Amino acid sequence: MRLFYLILPFIIFWLIFNVLSIIIGIFYVYRESSIIESFRFVLSDNLFWVSLKNSFFYCIIVIPLQLISFFIAFVIYKLSDKQASFFRMIFYLPVVIPIASIGFVFKVMFNDEGVVNDWLFKFFGLKIPFLSNYYYSMLVAFLLTFWKGLGYYVLIYLSSLYSISKEIIENGVLDGMNFFQKMWYIYLPLVKGTFYFASFLSVLSALKVFAEIFIVTEGGPGTSTYTLMMYIYSRAFYSFDLPTSIAASFILSFIVILVSLFIFKKQLESAKIV
Structure with a gap:
C-alpha cells in the first residue's frame, strides 16, 4: 500500500x-465541428501525408543509432571501472543539456557561414548549404537527435551488458569461442530484448520529434523536415484550427499505439526464445 x-x-x-x-x-x-469532417480534412490534406512521410523516414534513420549505441556500450563495458565511469559521463552529458541550447549551437554551426562550412572550405574547398538544401537539412536534424540521444541509449545497453552473468561468458571462453562467436551466441541474444526496448523508445521519440526540427530548420526548406508534430503545431498555433490539430494528434496517437504493440510483441517473442 x-x-x-x-x-x-x-x-x-x-x-x-x-x-x-x-x-x-x-x-x-x-x-x-464534426469529428468525421475533421478527420476527413486531415486525411485529404497533402501536407499531412508529406509530414507523415518525413516522420516515418526519421524513424527509419534512427535504426543505425541503436547499432552504434550498442557497440559503443560494448567498448565501454570492456573498460576498467574508472575508464567506464569517465566515458559514461562524457556520453551522457549531451542528454542533460537543454535541447534549445543544443539546437541553437547546431543552427550556428551548420549555417552557410558556420564553423562546419569554414572547415570544409579550408580543407576541401567545399561549401554545403546544410540548412537551405532539401536533403541536407534532414541530415542536420538527425545529427542533432543522434548526438543528444546517443548517451541515453548507451546507458540502456550498458545496464543490459552488466546484467549478463560472468559464468555464461566464462563458459563460452572454456568452449573455445572467439570474439565474434561470443558476440553472436552470447551478447547479442541476451541483449535482444533491450534492443527492442531501446528501439521502442527511439521510434516513439522519432515519431514525436519537434523541438530539434523547430529550432534548427522550422520544417524547411520547403517541407523537407516538416514532420507530423510540426503539422499539428502549425495547425493549432499558426492556422488556429484546433479541431484539425486534435484530429491529427489522434492519428499520431493511433500510430504510436500500433508501433508500440508491434515492438512489444517482438520483445515478448525474443524473451520466449531466450
Whole structure:
C-alpha cells in the first residue's frame, strides 16, 4: 500500500495531463465541428501525408543509432571501472543539456557561414548549404537527435551488458569461442530484448520529434523536415484550427499505439526464445 502512495502523484499527473486532455480534445472537436469532417480534412490534406512521410523516414534513420549505441556500450563495458565511469559521463552529458541550447549551437554551426562550412572550405574547398538544401537539412536534424540521444541509449545497453552473468561468458571462453562467436551466441541474444526496448523508445521519440526540427530548420526548406508534430503545431498555433490539430494528434496517437504493440510483441517473442 505504501508503494501505491509513492506512485499516486505520478498517476494523478498522468490522468490530468494525458487522459483528461484526450477527453477534452474529443469534446472540443465534437463541439466545434464534426469529428468525421475533421478527420476527413486531415486525411485529404497533402501536407499531412508529406509530414507523415518525413516522420516515418526519421524513424527509419534512427535504426543505425541503436547499432552504434550498442557497440559503443560494448567498448565501454570492456573498460576498467574508472575508464567506464569517465566515458559514461562524457556520453551522457549531451542528454542533460537543454535541447534549445543544443539546437541553437547546431543552427550556428551548420549555417552557410558556420564553423562546419569554414572547415570544409579550408580543407576541401567545399561549401554545403546544410540548412537551405532539401536533403541536407534532414541530415542536420538527425545529427542533432543522434548526438543528444546517443548517451541515453548507451546507458540502456550498458545496464543490459552488466546484467549478463560472468559464468555464461566464462563458459563460452572454456568452449573455445572467439570474439565474434561470443558476440553472436552470447551478447547479442541476451541483449535482444533491450534492443527492442531501446528501439521502442527511439521510434516513439522519432515519431514525436519537434523541438530539434523547430529550432534548427522550422520544417524547411520547403517541407523537407516538416514532420507530423510540426503539422499539428502549425495547425493549432499558426492556422488556429484546433479541431484539425486534435484530429491529427489522434492519428499520431493511433500510430504510436500500433508501433508500440508491434515492438512489444517482438520483445515478448525474443524473451520466449531466450
